[in-house]
Amino acid sequence: MAGERQDDCLFCKIVAGEVPADVVRETGTTLAFRDINPQAPTHVLVVPKVHYRDAPSLAAADPQVTADVLREAGEVAAEDKVDGTGYRIVFNTGSGAGQTVWHAHAHVLGGRGFNWPPG
Template sequence: MTSCTDSNCLFCRIISGDEPSTTVYEDDKVLAFRDKFPAAPVHILIIPREHIATLNDTEPKHAELLGHIMLTASRLAKELDLADDGYRVVMNCNRQGGQTVYHIHLHLLGERPMRWPPG
């Protein structure tokens, strides 16, 4: 697995320990931590340890990793007592998709009603 070595990438710096975060889960494939600017009472970011800039940069070889990210979200939702009431998972891609850090990441949001369309 490619490690995070991009010193310009905020999430690579979090993985290396050079940038602080509040970790809620980690294993050999992913790191999950609380978002510094939460959009909901519970807002966890789940990031792969491998640097992949956008969802567009994923390949078939990343299928297991992408599945692991989703399963981690489900696991955390259960552990954080979000599962029964419901939660949202979001992955943004590129500028118009709302991506601000170019290292793929899944947002796990909960403990408030989510509406669609937003607003």
């Protein structure tokens, strides 16, 4: 069920402390940790502690936690000192867009140049 921990979800296990992660920030509603396969010098995932399949599901069910994820993405960028040069916040939604973990999450990417359109 949405909003509840899913036993087969990697990010739910990370939030619960059952799977190790390089945590950089934590709030009452979010957890931010470094991606294990970074695509930029800064590549941090910001996840809500509640389980929703994707960003639209999270936004529809809990706009406040959605805002918390975005605010924390900005805090991660500031702490990694990429806020002055620019960074991306990416929500992959669906397998065709590259979503591989079915728990809403934002990628914070920075520390290198990015092309547009993304590829």
